[in-house]
Amino acid sequence: MSHIVPQPGILDIELYVSGKSTIDGVTDVVKLSSNENPLGPSEAAVEAHRRAGYELNRYPSSEHLSLRTAIADVHGLDVDRILMGAGSDEIIAFLCQAFAGPGDEVLYTEHGFSMYRVSALAAGATPVVAPECDRVTDVDALLAACTKNTKLVFIANPNNPTGTMIGGNEVARLAEGLPEQAILVLDGAYADYVEGFDGGASLVDMRDNVVMTRTFSKLYGLGGLRVGWGYGPKPIIDVLNRVRGPFNLTAPALAAAEAAIKDLPYVQKCRQENAKWRAWLAEALAEHGVPSDTSTANFILARFSDQQEAEACDDYLKSQGLIVRRVAGYGLPNCLRITVGDEASCRRVAHAVGQFKGGAR
Ligand SMILES: *Cc1c(COP(=O)(O)O)cnc(C)c1O
Secondary structure (H helix, E strand, O other): OOOOOOOOOHHHOOOOOOOOOOEOOEOOOEEOOOOOOOOOOOHHHHHHHHHHHHHOOOOOOOOOHHHHHHHHHHHOOOHHHEEEEOOHHHHHHHHHHHHOOOOOEEEEEOOOOHHHHHHHHHOOOEEEEEOOEOOEOOHHHHHHHOOOOEEEEEEEOOOOOOOOOOOHHHHHHHHHHOOOOOEEEEEOOOHHHOOOOOOOHHHHHHOOOEEEEEEOOOOOOOHHHOOEEEEOOHHHHHHHHHHOOOOOOOHHHHHHHHHHHHOHHHHHHHHHHHHHHHHHHHHHHHHOOOOOOOOOOOEEEEEOOOHHHHHHHHHHHHHOOEEOEEOHHHOOOOEEEEEOOOHHHHHHHHHHHHHHHOOOO
16 A cells, blocks of 8 residues: 555546547547537637747746736726636636635536536535536525535536526525625636626626636637636635736737637627527427427537437447537436537538437447
């Protein structure tokens, strides 16, 4: 028995399995497993990234002021209460590291995002799961699961992998009802897909116990660069800045994200294309006997009759070069999560699901 052992909780973390991107023996592969923007990033972002490549000898900004200012301008936020992370995953990690430890509880919902559990365990805290109601966040169940040890409550709104969301009144009721030592974290990874939705920023402004996280990985098409941000009350952001490494974002990533957020017409185009093909895909799947909840994000949670059918469909889609996401690990064994791709990909996946349902296996 070795004397070298990690901190308690670490070995309870299951190694993350990311969305596959290749299939052995298939060349024309479509990846619909990681909720990436099928249209890619803004041209302006690609150009800014390329230009930043000429100064790789220089350390990046540690304050991220230029990017934070751009974010504050676009969203109408207080620049001093924005914090940048290497993906919003890093903001989630900072929150757990700074506010939860051994004996503390980190609460999230039944089909909640996997990083909440990972970051809670990494901090030595105890993950606690509250049930959802028909794949929708249940505020009463969350409030009922709170204890004197609850330090963080995470909800993604819209949620991944369900695609559902709850209204502002419900979110406000949750924030109001939490025990006084707990922070509500609104994960807005998919908030950009909801026209006119602020992701909960106005609630952050009104309260001292709410933090919002956002990302450039989804609608902005920059998952490869790892840029996310958080917005919260000044005292909380000050704490998170103490655990943040000074150079946690690279210069090319900062430059690309700034150009991306300023390219408003492109953002709008991506949002509209997603909404259009999301509706088309949901309807096409329903016609083939595969229902889904109304999605507010850039993916659809396709429901099959049981785990066996979902897995058989996944195998069939793979044989057709289509990679979607199994979500048994999220407590949804009878479902497949399908990212809304471009028109050609949506048509291909709908066609293949139709063939599968029609008996081709
Ligand atoms: C994709 C995703 C994120 C984080 O993505 P980053 O690339 O780390 O910004 C956070 N929360 C949810 C629910 C997601 O689906």
